[in-house]
Amino acid sequence: MLLSALLIKRKSFLGRCFHLGKSILNPISEDVVFRAICFNLKQRRWSFLEKNLPSLTNAIASRVLCEFQNSPQLALEFYNWVGDKKSVLHSLESSCSVIHVLVNSRRYDDALSLMGNLMTVNGLSPLEVLEALNNSYGICESSPAVFDALVRACTQIGATVGAYEVIMKLQIEGCCVTIHAWNNFLSHLIKVNEIHRFWMVYKKMVSYGYMENVNTFNLVVHALCKDCKLQEAMSVFYRILKSGIWPNAVTFNMMVDGACKMGDMDLALMLVRKMEIMSAGSIKPNSVTYNSLIDGFCKIGRIAVAEELRNEMMKIDIEPNVRTYATMIEGYSRAGFLEEALRLCDEMVERGLLPNSVVYNSIMHWLYKEGDVDGASLVFTDMSDKQIPLDKFTCSILTRGFLQKWLYNQSS
Template sequence: MSIMNHQLSDILAFSTIWVLIFLVQSSPSGFIAENFPFDELGSKLSMFLSLFMPKGRVLLTRGFHIGKQFLNPNTEDIIFKALCVNLKQRRWKFLEQISPNLTSSLLNRVICEFQNSPNLALEFYDWIAEKKVSHSLEPCYSVIHVLVKSRRFDEALCLMGSLICEKGTSPLKVLEGLVNSYEICGSSPAVFDALVRACTQAGVTEGAYDVINKLRNEGSWVTIHAWNNFLSHLLKLGEIDRFWNLYGEMVSYGYIESVNTFNLIIYALCKECRLMEAISVLYRMLKGGSCPNVVSFNMVIDGACRNGDLDLAMKLMEKISIMSGDSVWPNSVTYNCIINGFCKTGRVVFAEEIRREMIKTGIEPNVRTYATLMNGYARGGSVEEAFGLCDEMVERGLLPNTVVYNSIVQWLYREGDTEAASILLSDMIDKHIYPDHHTYSILIKGLCSNGSVIEALKLHNQIVEHNLMGDTFSYNILINYVCRSKHFSGAKQLLGSMFTHGLIPDTVTYGTLIDGYCKQGNTESAVQVYEGMIKVNEKPNLTIYNSVINGLCKEELVDAAKLLVSALQRMHLFDAITFNTLINGYCVSGQIDEAFASISEMNRLGISLNRVTYNTLINTLCKFGCNQEAKELMKMMIAKGIRPDSVTYTTLVTHFSNHCDSEEVIALHDYMVLKGVIPDWQTYKAIVSPLNVGKRESSV
């Protein structure tokens, strides 16, 4: 009986709506009001429906009660009220029946009506999308407003990301839709901040900036939070120059930096190794009343460690509490940064002391602490100590993670102990710690470096078959080793496999192929790879250009290499390697004047001559029999604070032994040793040692 009543109530409700819709739509204005007293109609309908429905289910009569204040209702208002009443009860079947009359404006009204019940609003929107009730994007914009107002940012970002990435809606079009629905939804500026974040998450950098700029031009700004998000995105992309330009633009608009803004500035300065400026930002924050947090200090400490200045890092850690007025204290991240700094410089003993100090202050070492120390021991060849730390970590109740295993496996492969690496991998799987794509990359690189390229290719194929390939790293490793073996057809096959499996080759992929072809002297193929790179909008970096310059020089196309260097100068894209490669090309082709002219150009551009530059010129002078000039250049090199290496030593000693007497050779050897040069043992044994013996015998 209950089921029958429910079904009957649905039929009556649906019939009542269509009766009213028909009357409103088919009657002249005012006709219904004059000929059908709605109060009377409403009461009669109520009496009629009460015969068939329980008291608690007479919903539509209340929804359609028409008073004196509503004498001429329209269709949308009637359907709107019916929708709201039935949506509260989640009566989706009823909604499907009236779906042909659901316009975009009506859907928007319903979503906004339930903005205090975001779950219901989102359910309704999902129903709209599933049933394809509306092809308009307006309901989507409305539900985004509702989600942002209820602080459900992840779901709002997901919807905006879908609009931008899947439906191809431009960020400015999304902005227009959000602006148009802003008032009706009673929204807040946070929705525009969320749009900027959605753009950066989707990697649409220019779109994010367009949104910021468009709002500013129309007098409605995003908040400092959106700017912070955008600036952080630029730093992640490595666009530091643009970061500084847009930071200046932001400040010029009158924005006041928050702690997060200052932290981004500190990060950028540390990235550029401008540590003193980063420290000055800390003082600027303190002076301006914006107290740095532990993240601010940790970034400077980490920057000092990465720069090798561990003394500065230690001093900063000791002064954190003093500088912050006892509001900030070192945490586990602080200690881990310094432990990592000592481990990377090979001073694991000092790192262990920091760990002990960390425990004394009441901060327990975490998995990252142990992973860093184990990597430090393994780096120094002390794999047994690394295993010992792993046991200690387990005793403390900390389980080794994939990072820990990856670190030890990597160093076992570097030592050539492939058997131990395999045992450790088996142990890893037995403990249900499953390898990730970094593990597979380590395996492939380990096999390749130990001469097992065929096994590495087999493993790679198995990984690809099981869809475990997460990035291009393993492909890049294989392509590198295949190019070294000059098996370029195999490299091309790997490149094709990347596209087949949905992986886009990156700059490293193309750079490896171009470098391989250039070293082989096949500049034509290198140029073809370069052109393919440009077609897929992959921007070449300086390493790739330097490889091309090297290839041109090897084929004695030095003039073409010079033209490329000139083009790079106009792009402000060059380094010491660029000019060293060109100088070597000039020297090989016998263009000594051009080589020294390039030296002058380096000085003009502020590029310091390095050991490679001097060795190239010394070798060229020796080949042309300019003994004294080569010797003087070596002395100039020392005067500039650049110590000659074994290459310098072998070049000069070998040449002087062929063209000068023994006393001059011995004097040259003694001079370089006194200046701190470590002689090449083979050269000393073959040339200098016999001369010394002969000198002693002749003196006797």
């Protein structure tokens, strides 16, 4: 009888420990709590977990997160649930653990968001986040992709210096980021218009022995085009062809856009006409290609050629988009053909495309230029009715238009 009673009590005790249904006065070992949480988490028994939050520590939370490598959604739910119930447990350790899990499962957006919050909300420096990721790297069986993700997170929040510090720190420690992280950082430098720094970083990357890929070459071409060094960009372009790395549509479009921006429309057209031949038939012009050409010809006043190109793209089943129409409308308006510009506005609506602020701004600007204040007011009314957001150019155009109308009324 005594033995039976002891067995019953022991079974009851283990059951309570395993399910964490009730708080236990005696200390519970970390392993028991860990196993119990994992078991109940798999069943999503949040009520059982909530009753035993006092037993949950930072170390246990991190272990649980790493345990659910193959269930990233559940790991993220647990992380968020813990934060809602007991925010103090959202330590750097647990945050890094869930980041490793998310990166390993290729849920990069969620991982980048958490990294960004650690730096912007929690005020941690990129190097502090890097150190924490390094500390939990082995426990969570992570991959170098987590360091690439940290560089991307830095560039997303505008931490240019931080991103570079992370790359250099890893380089010194012999745990290098991949070419993808370098490309991301180089792309960021172009976006923030730090072209001089771009070339310094690019040369350093090459000196470390990194093998450039097509994305790297595209960034080099882009940087040269921004510096109006079209001939050098062409040299790089031919170097790509000779290196055995096939250029992609982005490469060609950057070259075409660079030529158009510099007014070399002959080169731009040549690139488009020979695109298929130079890519061994793998690449054809797309809407981005034609939009660059149309924009280039509109800017030099050759609106008829731009119209021919628009017709050409439709013949080969490339649908004009809002940018195509916005460019054409601006081109016609600039050339003094406002009726044609308005006709295109109607056409794009018939095709199911909603004019954006660029389209409306262009029409209003040129109507005011011609002195048609009432016409511009009607266009603005239509813009308001369609709830198109106003931008700074809209406000500037309206201010000049109202001033023009006021001066006209004063003089009459």
